[in-house]
Amino acid sequence: MGTDDEMDRMHSSPTARPRRATSYDVARAAGVAQSTVSRCFKDDAKISAKTRDHILKIASDMGYTGNALARSLITQRSNVVGVIVTAFTIRNNPELIYALGEALQNAGNSLFLMVVENDDAIGASLQKAMEYPLDGLICCAQMPEDWIRQFANRGVPMVFFNRLVDSSLVDCITLDHAGAGRRIAEALYRAGHRSVVCVRGPERAPVSQLRVDAFRDRMAEFGIGSIPTVCTDFSYADGRRRFLDLVGGMKRPDAVFCANDQLALGVIDACRFDLGWRIPEDISIIGFDDIAEAGRPSYALTTVRQPIVDMAETAASLLLARIGDPDLPPRRIMVPGELIERSSARLANGSPPA
Amino acid sequence: MGTDDEMDRMHSSPTARPRRATSYDVARAAGVAQSTVSRCFKDDAKISAKTRDHILKIASDMGYTGNALARSLITQRSNVVGVIVTAFTIRNNPELIYALGEALQNAGNSLFLMVVENDDAIGASLQKAMEYPLDGLICCAQMPEDWIRQFANRGVPMVFFNRLVDSSLVDCITLDHAGAGRRIAEALYRAGHRSVVCVRGPERAPVSQLRVDAFRDRMAEFGIGSIPTVCTDFSYADGRRRFLDLVGGMKRPDAVFCANDQLALGVIDACRFDLGWRIPEDISIIGFDDIAEAGRPSYALTTVRQPIVDMAETAASLLLARIGDPDLPPRRIMVPGELIERSSARLANGSPPA
DNA sequence: TTGTAAGCGTTATCAA
DNA sequence: TTGATAACGCTTACAA
Numbered sequence: 001m002g003t004d005d006e007m008d009r010m011h012s013s014p015t016a017r018p019r020r021a022t023s024y025d026v027a028r029a030a031g032v033a034q035s036t037v038s039r040c041f042k043d044d045a046k047i048s049a050k051t052r053d054h055i056l057k058i059a060s061d062m063g064y065t066g067n068a069l070a071r072s073l074i075t076q077r078s079n080v081v082g083v084i085v086t087a088f089t090i091r092n093n094p095e096l097i098y099a100l101g102e103a104l105q106n107a108g109n110s111l112f113l114m115v116v117e118n119d120d121a122i123g124a125s126l127q128k129a130m131e132y133p134l135d136g137l138i139c140c141a142q143m144p145e146d147w148i149r150q151f152a153n154r155g156v157p158m159v160f161f162n163r164l165v166d167s168s169l170v171d172c173i174t175l176d177h178a179g180a181g182r183r184i185a186e187a188l189y190r191a192g193h194r195s196v197v198c199v200r201g202p203e204r205a206p207v208s209q210l211r212v213d214a215f216r217d218r219m220a221e222f223g224i225g226s227i228p229t230v231c232t233d234f235s236y237a238d239g240r241r242r243f244l245d246l247v248g249g250m251k252r253p254d255a256v257f258c259a260n261d262q263l264a265l266g267v268i269d270a271c272r273f274d275l276g277w278r279i280p281e282d283i284s285i286i287g288f289d290d291i292a293e294a295g296r297p298s299y300a301l302t303t304v305r306q307p308i309v310d311m312a313e314t315a316a317s318l319l320l321a322r323i324g325d326p327d328l329p330p331r332r333i334m335v336p337g338e339l340i341e342r343s344s345a346r347l348a349n350g351s352p353p354a
Numbered sequence: 355m356g357t358d359d360e361m362d363r364m365h366s367s368p369t370a371r372p373r374r375a376t377s378y379d380v381a382r383a384a385g386v387a388q389s390t391v392s393r394c395f396k397d398d399a400k401i402s403a404k405t406r407d408h409i410l411k412i413a414s415d416m417g418y419t420g421n422a423l424a425r426s427l428i429t430q431r432s433n434v435v436g437v438i439v440t441a442f443t444i445r446n447n448p449e450l451i452y453a454l455g456e457a458l459q460n461a462g463n464s465l466f467l468m469v470v471e472n473d474d475a476i477g478a479s480l481q482k483a484m485e486y487p488l489d490g491l492i493c494c495a496q497m498p499e500d501w502i503r504q505f506a507n508r509g510v511p512m513v514f515f516n517r518l519v520d521s522s523l524v525d526c527i528t529l530d531h532a533g534a535g536r537r538i539a540e541a542l543y544r545a546g547h548r549s550v551v552c553v554r555g556p557e558r559a560p561v562s563q564l565r566v567d568a569f570r571d572r573m574a575e576f577g578i579g580s581i582p583t584v585c586t587d588f589s590y591a592d593g594r595r596r597f598l599d600l601v602g603g604m605k606r607p608d609a610v611f612c613a614n615d616q617l618a619l620g621v622i623d624a625c626r627f628d629l630g631w632r633i634p635e636d637i638s639i640i641g642f643d644d645i646a647e648a649g650r651p652s653y654a655l656t657t658v659r660q661p662i663v664d665m666a667e668t669a670a671s672l673l674l675a676r677i678g679d680p681d682l683p684p685r686r687i688m689v690p691g692e693l694i695e696r697s698s699a700r701l702a703n704g705s706p707p708a
Numbered sequence: 709t710t711g712t713a714a715g716c717g718t719t720a721t722c723a724a
Numbered sequence: 725t726t727g728a729t730a731a732c733g734c735t736t737a738c739a740a
Contacts, residue, residue, distance in 0.1 A: 018680075065485050098441050112434075269650060269652065
């Protein structure tokens with residue numbers, strides 16, 4: 001017969017006060033030392049099968065589970081990986097979160113998610129990430145240089161996702177946004193488009209900058225220096241509205257390059273429902289990302305595919321590899337974007353539209 | 355002059371081995387007791403402004419940050435909330451994650467995210483959630499009764515999101531899926547539709563069951579007992595394909611009710627691009643969720659709005675309230691779905707289609 | 709106002 | 725194979 005204390009816990013009465021059983025409780029109940037209980041839950045532990053079974057049975061009766069906090073404190077390893085994402089990324093690439101979660105979980109890690117409104121609002125999250133002893137960090141947002149150094153100083157490996165940071169202290173995986181932007185400029189130019197406009201994302205959104213700036217630079221090399229451009233919040237509604245504002249005061253352009261697919265969808269609907277322009281006969285529209293809707297027949301958007309799930313898996317393995325070996329040389333992976341030609345743009349050689 | 359050890363850390367040499375400064379390190383450098391350092395970081399602490407400033411300065415020089423793990427261990431409070439979501443939820447309602455993250459973060463909590471493939475694959479995540487001393491859990495998936503009891507026994511508050519669980523141990527917030535399903539049946543019937551079909555989600559997906567079963571039951575009450583129904587994986591592509599299979603062998607139905615908007619979009623495209631049926635003249639289509647695409651002119655889908663962001667915020671405050679006071683009575687909130695009439699369905703009174 | 713010391717629940721290092 | 729015992733980095737009485 002055990003103490004009342006033990007009885008309570010074993011029969012788990014409805015009013016049991018919520019205090020979880022500790023390895024010490026199990027040890028007392030099993031009549032062994034606490035350290036022996038601890039050993040039961042390690043694979044390589046030297047422990048007799050008999051005591052192990054005995055303890056395991058009692059532990060399960062008491063509903064004992066190890067305390068990850070206490071374990072992390074002593075092992076100096078939390079098996080928790082932080083992930084920082086912006087609202088936009090979460091909205092537009094929900095697959096990223098899922099893929100990251102799966103990859104991390106499959107490797108025995110947990111995901112500590114920090115959401116931020118945009119790249120500039122990352123401060124508070126970083127503070128949290130510092131206080132919490134994370135094993136690593138996957139950051140899908142820009143980070144100030146001094147924060148990067150601080151994490152590095154503490155030995156917290158980081159990989160940046162779609163943010164190419166100029167530091168030898170971290171790993172990066174990013175789509176070749178600029179390359180794809182140039183590629184689109186070339187395709188559009190070759191097909192005869194001369195009067196083009198751009199619909200960007202937010203002023204300071206890195207991927208928007210990369211994509212659109214490269215596009216504009218390449219166009220400039222072709223002698224097309226003046227490209228009316230408008231900023232948006234990356235959304236369908238804003239893309240549609242601002243595009244209308246933009247073209248309201250000008251002659252119809254030949255083509256429009258949008259910093260992402262949501263914007264392109266908005267522009268397509270602006271053409272179809274607000275302006276009565278035919279796509280692609282009157283105007284060519286190109287997006288970026290290849291989100292699910294882009295492939296549907298109602299839009300058939302020509303765009304650049306960003307293999308977000310593959311990239312997420314790569315990001316996770318980069319991080320896990322570095323957690324395993326912090327001395328790995330810094331790696332920066334640049335994934336080429338694939339131009340997916342559907343029917344929202346005339347890309348074949350030809351004369352410019354009427 | 356301090357020891358070499360201290361110098362290293364203070365000047366943070368490039369090769370500094372990654373060991374984060376502890377409150378003890380700060381105490382040594384400041385010439386005070388460790389507990390005094392600890393006190394500096396509490397609001398109500400009794401400590402002289404002078405020593406506080408002195409310590410704070412040194413702490414910041416050393417890049418000291420509290421260790422959340424150690425703190426949680428002693429305070430028995432982690433300020434971490436677990437969130438369990440299925441792949442489908444994350445894909446189809448990415449806003450949920452963001453809203454949850456924001457609400458939790460604003461209240462000073464962190465988000466521990468566990469993704470699961472579907473409601474049946476929740477086991478491993480629950481194990482993690484048990485070992486990690488979470489302050490609470492928001493579960494957007496079904497959970498076996500005995501797990502619920504275990505969490506309750508440990509005093510971990512839980513709120514279920516869109517899963518109505520029959521337990522007085524937890525809080526729930528859910529849309530009134532069944533009510534909305536019935537409402538749609540009524541609207542469709544009143545408008546004269548008699549030959550209807552359903553496109554469901556996965557066999558065992560709770561929200562799909564609730565929505566479709568209620569719809570079918572209500573239709574049965576109207577004397578419409580035979581409703582051809584097909585299961586899908588909740589995706590656009592599967593909705594489109596299976597709908598085609600379903601109607602391949604039958605006379606054109608008057609109306610189709612889809613368990614979510616993605617499916618409805620697929621069905622619309624099947625009608626438009628594969629079958630050449632006009633919407634809503636030939637066939638009425640109704641979805642569920644009111645995702646962003648549903649409102650766009652290319653689809654103009656009639657659907658039921660699920661105020662996912664409001665619900666997320668409510669879920670967070672339910673949980674936070676219970677963390678603050680565990681003795682609160684169990685609450686179950688049922689949010690009514692709002693029927694959004696657009697133009698994919700004829701809902702006015704009238705005769706059935708030709 | 710400050711310092712001392714006892715935990716929190718583990719893992720890890722020794723002896724036994 | 726097991727049992728003491730010392731960390732891990734903090735908070736919190738209690739003493740000074």
